[in-house]
Amino acid sequence: MNEVNQVDEENQYIVEEADEENQVEAENEEAQISENEEFVIQEQPKKLIMSDVWEQYLTTAEIRKEDMNRLVMNFLVVEGYLEAVEKFQKESGTKPEVGVASISDRLAVKRDIESGDLEDAVEKLNAINPEILKTNFSLNQQRFIERIRIGVTIKETFNFAEKELKPLVEQNLAFLEELEKTMAILRFRDLPDIPEAERELLDNSRWFKTAAEVNAAILTSQTGLKCPKLLDLLKMLTWTQNQLDEKVEYPRMSVLPTGQLTVINPPWPSE
Numbered sequence: 001m002n003e004v005n006q007v008d009e010e011n012q013y014i015v016e017e018a019d020e021e022n023q024v025e026a027e028n029e030e031a032q033i034s035e036n037e038e039f040v041i042q043e044q045p046k047k048l049i050m051s052d053v054w055e056q057y058l059t060t061a062e063i064r065k066e067d068m069n070r071l072v073m074n075f076l077v078v079e080g081y082l083e084a085v086e087k088f089q090k091e092s093g094t095k096p097e098v099g100v101a102s103i104s105d106r107l108a109v110k111r112d113i114e115s116g117d118l119e120d121a122v123e124k125l126n127a128i129n130p131e132i133l134k135t136n137f138s139l140n141q142q143r144f145i146e147r148i149r150i151g152v153t154i155k156e157t158f159n160f161a162e163k164e165l166k167p168l169v170e171q172n173l174a175f176l177e178e179l180e181k182t183m184a185i186l187r188f189r190d191l192p193d194i195p196e197a198e199r200e201l202l203d204n205s206r207w208f209k210t211a212a213e214v215n216a217a218i219l220t221s222q223t224g225l226k227c228p229k230l231l232d233l234l235k236m237l238t239w240t241q242n243q244l245d246e247k248v249e250y251p252r253m254s255v256l257p258t259g260q261l262t263v264i265n266p267p268w269p270s271e
Helices: 002-043 051-060 065-079 082-092 100-114 118-128 130-135 137-149 154-171 173-188 196-201 205-223 229-245
Strands: 253-255
Touching: 065 082, 065 205, 065 229, 082 100, 100 118, 100 205, 118 130, 118 137, 118 205, 130 137, 130 205, 137 154, 137 173, 137 205, 154 173, 173 196
Parallel strands: none
Antiparallel strands: none
């Protein structure tokens, strides 16, 4: 019986030793494969695409004129080039995404805010989409600031903050800091020197910032977009080129406004 046990123990030892050797061998092979893969990755040169070949690729791309016209029209609508929208519609037959009257109404709101006529802007905005006023903190913040600027009583100012600003802050606590800064203006309204943080809120340049935000909000409600589709395509182009740069050397579009490409010539001299 002792001899049997001894044989079993010896067999078990041999098996375990063999397993350990196999494991070590497998680990060594794995490490060798990993090193070889790393070597291949490091040594693998970038693919080279010549300018003439790249131009052939470009000529095969199918871009419909109707798609280009819609891109142009979208840009004109979003940027508010009302006269250009009307002319381009007549020339190309491309319909704008929203009516000309809607563009005109949006621009009127934007102009009013930029000139500081906030209550006129609010009246026009409510005619377009009253939900924007209920959810836009920047516009209501600017209305609060204008009340302080023209000397509305503190009681009326607080009432406005309670009615228009407090609900927005309760819905989004990210506005709390801005509200606190805005309320702080009341402490310095009668002082000759206002601290810089509060003085910035009283700067007229904020009208343009607010106008841009409200304009984007109206656009989103009308078209679902905040900026021209062309801008999104340019962002996509930049991202795609950055991805290609890691693997390919090619005629990169180096100047986006003009579409200028870098020239890639063969690495050997031409005959």
